[in-house]
Amino acid sequence: MTAALTVTSDDRAGSRPPSALSNVVALGMRQLRDAVRSRWFALYTLAFTALGLAVSYVSAHAAGGAGVSGFGRTTAGLLNLVLLIVPLMALTAGAGSIASDRERGMLPYLLAQPIARWELLLGTYLGLALALFASVTLGLGACAAVLAAMGERTDPGSIVWLAVLSCILALGMLSVGMLVSVVTRRASVATGTAVFLWLALVFGTDLGLMAGTIAFKLRIQTLFGLCLANPLQVFKMWSLHVIDASIDVLGPAGTYALDTWGSALSWIFAGALAAWVVVPLGLATAIFARRSPV
Amino acid sequence: MTTLALIACLALGVAAEPGSIADRIAGAAPGDVIEVGPGVYRERIRIDKPLRLVGVGRPVIDGGGSGDIVEITAPNVEFRGFEVRNTGIDLDKENCAIRVLAPFAVIEDNVVSDVLFGIDLKGAPDSVVRGNRIGGKDLDVARRGDGLRLWRSDRVRIENNEIHDGRDAILWYSNGVEVRGNVAHRCRYGFHLMYSDNVVLEDNEVAENSVGVYFMYSHTLELRRNRLVRNRGPSGYGLGLKETDRFTIEDNVIVGNRVGVYVDGSPFTSKKPGEFTRNTFAYNDVGVTFLPAVRGNVLWENNFVDNFEQVCVLGRGELTGNEFARDDRGNYWSDYVGYDEDRDGLGDWEHCSERLFESMLDREPKLRVFLLSPAESAIEFVARAVPAVRPEPKFSDPAPLMQPIAAKASAERDARRGPLAAAATALLAVGGLAFVVARSGLGLARETT
Numbered sequence: 001m002t003a004a005l006t007v008t009s010d011d012r013a014g015s016r017p018p019s020a021l022s023n024v025v026a027l028g029m030r031q032l033r034d035a036v037r038s039r040w041f042a043l044y045t046l047a048f049t050a051l052g053l054a055v056s057y058v059s060a061h062a063a064g065g066a067g068v069s070g071f072g073r074t075t076a077g078l079l080n081l082v083l084l085i086v087p088l089m090a091l092t093a094g095a096g097s098i099a100s101d102r103e104r105g106m107l108p109y110l111l112a113q114p115i116a117r118w119e120l121l122l123g124t125y126l127g128l129a130l131a132l133f134a135s136v137t138l139g140l141g142a143c144a145a146v147l148a149a150m151g152e153r154t155d156p157g158s159i160v161w162l163a164v165l166s167c168i169l170a171l172g173m174l175s176v177g178m179l180v181s182v183v184t185r186r187a188s189v190a191t192g193t194a195v196f197l198w199l200a201l202v203f204g205t206d207l208g209l210m211a212g213t214i215a216f217k218l219r220i221q222t223l224f225g226l227c228l229a230n231p232l233q234v235f236k237m238w239s240l241h242v243i244d245a246s247i248d249v250l251g252p253a254g255t256y257a258l259d260t261w262g263s264a265l266s267w268i269f270a271g272a273l274a275a276w277v278v279v280p281l282g283l284a285t286a287i288f289a290r291r292s293p294v
Numbered sequence: 295m296t297t298l299a300l301i302a303c304l305a306l307g308v309a310a311e312p313g314s315i316a317d318r319i320a321g322a323a324p325g326d327v328i329e330v331g332p333g334v335y336r337e338r339i340r341i342d343k344p345l346r347l348v349g350v351g352r353p354v355i356d357g358g359g360s361g362d363i364v365e366i367t368a369p370n371v372e373f374r375g376f377e378v379r380n381t382g383i384d385l386d387k388e389n390c391a392i393r394v395l396a397p398f399a400v401i402e403d404n405v406v407s408d409v410l411f412g413i414d415l416k417g418a419p420d421s422v423v424r425g426n427r428i429g430g431k432d433l434d435v436a437r438r439g440d441g442l443r444l445w446r447s448d449r450v451r452i453e454n455n456e457i458h459d460g461r462d463a464i465l466w467y468s469n470g471v472e473v474r475g476n477v478a479h480r481c482r483y484g485f486h487l488m489y490s491d492n493v494v495l496e497d498n499e500v501a502e503n504s505v506g507v508y509f510m511y512s513h514t515l516e517l518r519r520n521r522l523v524r525n526r527g528p529s530g531y532g533l534g535l536k537e538t539d540r541f542t543i544e545d546n547v548i549v550g551n552r553v554g555v556y557v558d559g560s561p562f563t564s565k566k567p568g569e570f571t572r573n574t575f576a577y578n579d580v581g582v583t584f585l586p587a588v589r590g591n592v593l594w595e596n597n598f599v600d601n602f603e604q605v606c607v608l609g610r611g612e613l614t615g616n617e618f619a620r621d622d623r624g625n626y627w628s629d630y631v632g633y634d635e636d637r638d639g640l641g642d643w644e645h646c647s648e649r650l651f652e653s654m655l656d657r658e659p660k661l662r663v664f665l666l667s668p669a670e671s672a673i674e675f676v677a678r679a680v681p682a683v684r685p686e687p688k689f690s691d692p693a694p695l696m697q698p699i700a701a702k703a704s705a706e707r708d709a710r711r712g713p714l715a716a717a718a719t720a721l722l723a724v725g726g727l728a729f730v731v732a733r734s735g736l737g738l739a740r741e742t743t
Binding site: 029032033035036059073076079080083084130131133134135136137138139140141142143144145147148152153154155156157159160163202203206207209210213214218220223224227232233236240246248249250251252253254 | 552666668719722728
């Protein structure tokens with residue numbers, strides 16, 4: 001905020017050209033404002049929160065008289081929800097950004113300002129990321145509040161961890177979305193591609209890998225390695241790893257990973273997700289630098 | 295000043311080298327009470343006449359890291375109020391803190407720490423082991439000894455002990471034993487019965503062991519109101535039953551284990567059905583696992599809540615020889631999809647387990663890695679929509695309950711509502727802050743563009 005303030009005063013004084021940082025911040029603020037005011041943000045946040053509340057309520061209720069809350073699968077249920085919604089949210093948000101600016105003729109205007117193209121891309125990325133963070137934390141926060149009110153004994157740390165990891169997943173998926181946005185010409189095509197990618201990541205790769213496991217009798221290390229290629233699987237395994245302190249619930253592959261990698265496992269998951277953040281965004285920057293803005 | 299120093303020296307001297315307990319035992323007559331004051335006693339003790347040894351102010355008997363420490367060879371000995379610590383680590387010699395070799399012993403209110411074997415009753419029937427706290431050495435599981443062991447010791451009562459970081463608490467050839475109110479944490483087997491009949495286990499908490507309770511080759515057993523929680527070793531059974539007969543498993547809470555109950559060759563004969571009632575199986579990877587040839591069990595009025603797999607038949611088979619209801623009362627299944635139109639508390643449809651992903655898991659365990667992913671739900675959806683791919687039902691419950699049975703043993707831990715509320719507030723605050731930044735940045739951004 002203070003950075004943004006100084007940006008404006010500097011601009012008014014016109015004393016020196018704004019720094020890259022202030023450019024990025026200003027562009028980020030613009031994107032954030034647009035995102036927060038937009039319909040998709042409100043819609044996704046509402047849907048995510050509503051579904052999350054439903055999951056929390058049902059799972060807190062299911063254990064009911066059995067007296068076993070606190071061991072519940074509430075966090076696991078929320079994890080499933082995050083797996084479905086957050087990638088969709090991030091992919092479509094990213095895909096819509098640059099493509100729609102281009103379609104509306106906004107892009108040449110923006111690039112006529114004294115800003116570098118990578119500044120525009122990064123600013124857009126950060127603004128959207130912040131909007132996604134707000135959406136995810138508000139949704140999960142509301143779930144935690146409901147669980148607390150219902151007297152559920154979910155470990156508070158697990159919800160916070162889930163929120164943090166969901167944000168990292170959102171960063172990765174947003175990165176992919178931006179790449180889609182940069183390479184497509186029309187906003188509708190970008191959104192369509194994003195949805196297709198979402199379907200592929202959420203269902204396609206897993207189902208394919210399941211079939212492959214049975215058909216080719218994949219070895220356990222191959223299976224685990226292939227799972228690492230899917231950011232959603234990485235997010236899921238990482239979440240289970242930090243929340244449950246164990247991924248042995250995932251059967252032989254989980255036990256194998258735990259035995260072989262042990263404490264390095266968190267770093268492997270972090271590295272895999274970081275690659276999904278950095279690589280697509282880097283690619284997008286490189287492509288965007290060369291493409292015509294119209 | 296000097297006198298003070300002298301007194302201090304004396305006091306220290308007394309504390310460091312008190313009169314030996316062994317000498318006092320040698321000088322005592324049968325039936326005497328020996329009170330031992332506080333201090334550290336570095337000695338080995340053999341109690342060879344009926345005595346009451348009472349520690350006052352928790353005196354410490356230190357084995358110095360080798361051999362056994364206390365041995366009781368006479369009947370009717372009482373040993374209470376001590377801390378016994380630091381045995382050897384020789385598994386061949388079974389280095390032990392308190393070894394009882396005679397009947398009618400009372401071992402009560404002792405702290406046994408840093409030991410290979412904790413309390414070992416060999417041929418010590420009619421003894422009582424009560425209120426002791428037994429902690430094993432920090433060794434690899436294969437090199438640990440048993441926290442508590444009974445060998446040919448009938449009618450022993452084991453009550454309110456806490457056993458942690460040992461190998462097993464094990465009963466060998468000991469009939470009529472009662473095990474009540476104990477806690478077993480982080481051991482290999484929480485409680486293990488071998489050839490021990492007429493045993494009752496009630497109100498114990500068995501958590502975070504490799505295996506919770508394992509019954510083998512024993513009969514006439516009652517397991518009641520125990521909490522078997524998060525036993526997740528390589529086999530990871532909350533309760534295992536191997537060739538066990540005439541057992542009743544009721545009112546237990548079995549939560550978060552790898553396998554809630556593992557049934558292998560039990561009941562062994564057809565004298566009495568294996569009875570499981572009013573237990574809660576919740577959040578285990580598998581609720582109950584049956585080996586294919588198992589028959590003669592009856593399960594009614596149990597709660598099956600959100601186990602990843604509620605019932606598993608290893609190696610694929612049907613559970614035709616087992617019943618999931620008695621007197622028209624079935625079990626509560628959290629995944630029951632039917633309804634109760636006549637409002638009699640029972641579902642109007644029978645409950646069949648026919649989950650496709652589950653049957654795929656039984657066939658190919660590697661697929662577990664896809665648990666909790668949306669693809670799993672997709673497969674279940676397909677199985678519901680397309681009957682052609684629906685698997686054969688493993689079992690059916692003709693009278694599923696609509697509401698869970700209230701548990702008598704509680705698995706609740708301390709309420710942690712405060713921190714959860716705090717986490718909620720923190721998350722909402724972070725989200726709200728981002729939102730506010732976006733809103734307040736609005737005016738600024740308008741000026742810049």
